[in-house]
Amino acid sequence: MADWRIWLDTAGLWWPxxxxxxxxxxxxxxxxxxLRSIRERELxxxxxxALNTRYIPAGVVASGSQLVSGxxxxxxxxxxxxxxxxxxxxGGRFAGYEKLLERARREALLRLKKQAHEAGASLVIGVxxxxxxxxxxxxxxxxxxxxxxxxxxxxx
Amino acid sequence: MLVSNxxxxxxxxxxxxxxxxxxxxVRAKHVGKDxxxxxxxxxxxxxxxxxxxxxxxxxxxxxxxTAEARAMGANAVLNVRFVTTSITVGAAEILAYGSAVTIAPx
Numbered sequence: 001m002a003d004w005r006i007w008l009d010t011a012g013l014w015w016p017x018x019x020x021x022x023x024x025x026x027x028x029x030x031x032x033x034x035l036r037s038i039r040e041r042e043l044x045x046x047x048x049x050a051l052n053t054r055y056i057p058a059g060v061v062a063s064g065s066q067l068v069s070g071x072x073x074x075x076x077x078x079x080x081x082x083x084x085x086x087x088x089x090x091g092g093r094f095a096g097y098e099k100l101l102e103r104a105r106r107e108a109l110l111r112l113k114k115q116a117h118e119a120g121a122s123l124v125i126g127v128x129x130x131x132x133x134x135x136x137x138x139x140x141x142x143x144x145x146x147x148x149x150x151x152x153x154x155x156x
Numbered sequence: 157m158l159v160s161n162x163x164x165x166x167x168x169x170x171x172x173x174x175x176x177x178x179x180x181x182v183r184a185k186h187v188g189k190d191x192x193x194x195x196x197x198x199x200x201x202x203x204x205x206x207x208x209x210x211x212x213x214x215x216x217x218x219x220x221x222t223a224e225a226r227a228m229g230a231n232a233v234l235n236v237r238f239v240t241t242s243i244t245v246g247a248a249e250i251l252a253y254g255s256a257v258t259i260a261p262x
Binding site: 019022023026027030031034054055056062063064065066067069071072073074075076077078080100107125126128130132133134139141143145147148149151 | 158159160161162163164165166167196197198199200201202203204206207210211214218236237238239240241242248
């Protein structure tokens with residue numbers, strides 16, 4: 001009797017499904033943890049304001065400026081990629097990818113704000129977002145970058 | 157060397173426009189790092205090695221851009237923009253460009 005051999009012979013069938021299940025379980029956990037961490041840090045950095053206007057708002061006194069940026073490369077998981085594969089047959093919203101990009105954008109903006117905060121600035125203007133697909137071996141990965149100019153207040 | 161993505165800079169005025177300064181670099185990822193990222197692909201999340209790689213590449217692009225601006229006789233680069241293009245699987249070009257200018261305090 002060699003019952004185990006049937007598993008070996010059908011590995012092509014169940015192995016991708018296992019990866020999808022692991023991707024779902026762990027992927028969802030990582031996503032929840034990441035979103036919680038983003039919310040916490042957003043509260044901590046509330047004092048830093050980021051705007052995408054190109055001009056210094058009236059009444060703001062600045063003695064200098066500094067380019068600040070924040071970026072993150074984030075990968076999809078097997079589950080999301082699997083679902084997206086079906087999605088692309090019918091069209092419509094890719095809810096999983098929407099959430100992935102939202103996480104990446106918020107993370108990039110947070111890193112920009114952190115850099116501004118460390119430079120002693122509380123206002124960043126001219127913020128631009130930029131996203132690029134970074135070739136992942138199987139599942140897509142995306143890099144999101146935010147950059148802007150931090151206004152440094154004159155020393156009192 | 158002042159680098160900014162605004163057309164103006166607080167407390168200063170532009171005295172001379174010298175032209176576009178640019179700097180770029182093409183980077184590929186490390187095989188070992190790519191293997192770990194391959195595992196990370198199953199469960200998703202941040203690929204820290206890639207974030208660092210892109211950050212380093214961008215710093216180098218900015219450095220090359222400011223070097224070019226300095227050679228033109230500029231003391232600031234304004235209106236800086238970043239572009240990233242993936243050339244082949246695993247390699248990307250990171251470009252930074254802006255206007256090389258001379259600024260003076262108002």
